Amino acid sequence: MNRRTVTALVINDLRQLARNPRVLVFAVALPLVMWPLMWFLTSLTTERRQERLESRTYLYAVAENPAATDGQAWLDRALARAGDDRSPGDPDTADGPTVRFERVETPADVPAALDAEQLHVHVAWESGTAESGAPLAVFTYRADLDASGAAEGFLRRALQRTRVEVRQQRLEATGFDTKPEDLLPVERIETASEEQTSGLLLGRVLTAIIVMMMLAGGSIVATDALAGEKERGTLETLLTTAASRVEIVTAKNLSILAVAFATSVLNIANIVVWMQLDLIAAPAGLKLVIPVGAGVLLLLLYAPAAVLLSSSLLLVSGRSKTYKEAQLLFAPVMLVAMAVAAIPVLPGVELRSAIVLLPIANLGVAAREILTGHYDWPLLAAAWAVTAGAAALLARASLRTLSAEKLITASDTDAADLAGGPALFPRRVARWFAVLWALLLVWQLNVGGGIDSRLLIVINMSIFGAAAWLMIARYRLPVRETLSLRNPPPAAWLGVLIGAPAGLVIADGVVRLASLAMPIPEEWIEAMAEAFGADIPVWQMLVFFAILPGIFEEIAFRGVLLHGLKSRLRPVQLVLVAGIAFGFFHVDLFRIPGTSLLGVLLVIAVLRSGSIYPAMAWHALHNALALGSARIEQIRLPDQPTWWHYVLAVLAILVAFRLMRQNHQGASRPAGSGPEGPVPGG
Template structure:
């Protein structure tokens, strides 16, 4: 690989992108203009909305106490509002006191209604509300109550009233009775009727008005309480007997970090993807549309150099777009906070994060942008046109948005599991580092797995892009026109011995979808531990294996392929391969148990649900169920059904084209995913690697079935009490959860012996496969170099 060629291609692509006005607008002009304009617009709309007057109607105002008075001649007294007269001016208070109703319509009021009209509407609403409350107390027909409630909501929306305050009769008298004990005997209590406030929280105008009137009523209530205590000759301290004091220890920079920790991780993910989105389409599908792809391919540069040059160009624009957006957003937020005054600065501190946090932001941006750049380049290369490229990249954008929303949850923090999940790992680590400097040292331990895994995913995506560039069928394929009838006729007519890659992926999606849908309907059958319910649970498990795992694979094999023997590897195995499958299962079981326990005990994966574990444990240890039935359900059925699907149909489809390594890895990941529970998924994915290698090495499904059967049988006996093995403290030990619950554990000498044995058998299988590949390659070369007659003899195996 020539870095000189890569540099030339990189500079060429950068110059082409910089000549594109759309690219320049997206990465420079848009971030610089978008956030200031958006911020000013939002602030202006908020100010405009908050400055508008909202209408509050007070009925039966004469019944309000006069000490302290809630109302004045101009409406609600200014002193009850946090902002004083400024807040009071934002409310149009209409009261039914004599001489207060104004027949004229004030300028700028909602729906241009006079005080008299508003009071009339308020009384009608009060009458309806009284009917509704009476119906609720008498427990009348719920439909009638719902109808009255709907009428109240509709009339409130049409009345021009945002909040209706209804003062009950005798309210002032009851308050006065509370303020003095002269009219109340020792065994008599004062009943204070409820002052009711009607609002519509679904209406923003009503919600704003309610917030203002609630603050005023709360402040008035505090003053009324103080007056009541004074007149009743009670100690003022009794108003707040708990004597609470709120102490705030957060510094200004910590408050700012809390704000940035919610904004920066989401923005860095979205903007890094957006920055890679458009250049990738232009450098991939755009080259095909412009007809310049052929010119590039006949240049002296190799395909890998072309991909590297384009990848570096997309990476540059992805990083540049993210940084430009973050800087513009940060400076805009600071400027707007300072422009809105001291109150806004105190409420939301937007001081920039520390230099260390910003450094980590840039460091974590690089692998994230590399992953997005490689993925977008690969998808754009596969597309025939820019329109088709957008179709491929839009689902990627939707998935990334979903992962970003997940990371914004305050309850989600980085864990060993999340540190290796793409996109999530970077977002959560950056959120934690920005949140507070005091926790940074604890979080830095996750930096290595986050960076290593992120760069690893980037390399895989880049390898995929290079592989696509080496495929002439991808580079020069025509745009696909989907026709359902033509597609179905091709399925039934143009069959091949083994499934294609899309068919294998579709089979996995069908299995996963059926598993997801069945969770709701299977749950009632998975409750209970007695013999009857236990049998129903096992029947459900067998049905689930047959209908949701085996049937989709078998039906697709019958429908889409011409050779079930080749698709499902139904060849008679050798005795050595069967013994190897059994031996690998015996050696793998102790390692599987201890690795699963390790990842849970040390927090790498969450523990399985305790309820489910207890239920399965009781089911396995039940004496009412015969052992052969338990072995059939937990060992025989999964060994047949799951192997037909994953080492049969799916592995055959993924391995088409000779990519055995990729097929084994991907099929094992799929096998892990369908187990749903993280611990089981991790364990199944590791065992899936061995199962896939065993199936490919033996060219038969039966050794994999034997491995699966023996492994599940051992797990079943392990759950029933541990094979009757007595712990010796050297090779075996025991963990006691309770008198009835014990678990056999394998000590280090046992694990070392099993690990060595597995390593020897796996190394032998890999060596045999490599030797077969070398022999096949030599045969192809001999066939190519030999004369035609000799080549035919070689090809025929003579």
């Protein structure tokens, strides 16, 4: 790495930032003033409010009833002390209470009077019980109105204190003259030093504060670092220079770190100055003094966290097409980072636990322990190494964004947005199927179990059919090409006959394998047996559970979904994503593994044969065999399959796919269809 090149790039980034007055004002200067100002104004407003509440006259009314006479004695005694519980530490408290209560006539409509603030609290007395003799006070007030809420609070607390006093007097009258505090005296001896107590408080919040400041400061440069350069067109200029990708990423990271560090220091210094000027109050018990040794250790400890944060910001910037997109994507990064950085706040979380494996959180807990004087060196080293490793991985990932050709060619794909129609569909297909999945999930969870399984199948298939039709119509997709409505190679039918039973054996194996990690409950097996009940006639079983899914699920998944994903994914990705997505549409957790495998096999069948028809036949045959194996002894799957069952099944699948291979001359294409996307194997 060339130091001169990196330095030149860092200086360039900082110069760009320094010459952008808008960014400097809104991202650096304004927060420096705004945060302390907001803090100051909040405490000022709170103080003023408290003063106002404690020095005003509150209006109260008492309901006239027989118990009121008894209650009034209590009330008078309480009112004489209302306001004694004002803010702790308030120097004015010594001058005696200034909270005053003025009795008014009970209005005809108490709620309306409270609403109009003609009354702040209404007291109704109910006769007391025979044991205590004390009446019951019922307060009516408006908690959403400041004065009414405060009046109720003052009055209630004054009555409570009066109650304690009276109880004490009664106890003394009976000869029990010990004061409550003398009954069981408690003396506390605190062995933690002031630094340790303060360190615990600081350690809980330090990481969150540092992460927040680093992200806020770093994002100023990070947005511009790659996304901004890309938008301006300077990234391509930079990529054609002799600067290596490592030098560019290092320089960008250093720029982010430099600005993040500078803004963090500025912000902390700013808050300290405001505290020194007594314009804002420091949290009680917090001493902003860190011993030099601990400070150096913390700096070392936070270094990989800083790199991790800057790399994640750079990665987001690199993945974004525009400045605005980068700004938008920073929000989730900040949320995740803050959630992790807030873990040290949780009580009981120690470094000597699984937390040591969670980057940033581990350093936060480590910092908390260091600030309270605990040095668990092996765990400190482990925490550092874990976060440093994560930082290295992210730095490597951000390096790869510079090699991603989308950096240069992404704008080409925006044409699809303008063109709409079939060009836009590949970008929208995932969204459509996500909504469809959510709909299906809600439907199955709320209604699905309560109706006849045949009706359920009909409704599900109607949803798939309607969704497929909607997508084809909305994006004007060519039907024959989208659904691969082509004549398959003749041998493909033989492939189906071989492949479907073999696929069932492998799917059964996958389910058995999955059940090792996720044991299938007996109730589930019984429910499935009931759903595909033995009392349903065979022809209906075939129609509802084999033929209908074979047609409609194939149209939706191997037709529309596969067509939409084909241009976005490479063949292996396509097979896995389209196949597993099918599994997830069988929203039942225990059915997902087996149906995902079936989905994968059916996608390959379509890609190999170039036609959807073999997949339809395969799907129907698979379902028919699965149902049949439960009823017919001769085709029942082995209870204890051995390894050679699976070997034979895999070989049969390979043969089936071999038979399905498209014959380039023979496989007919639909009239007027365009060139096809890539198919594996050919």
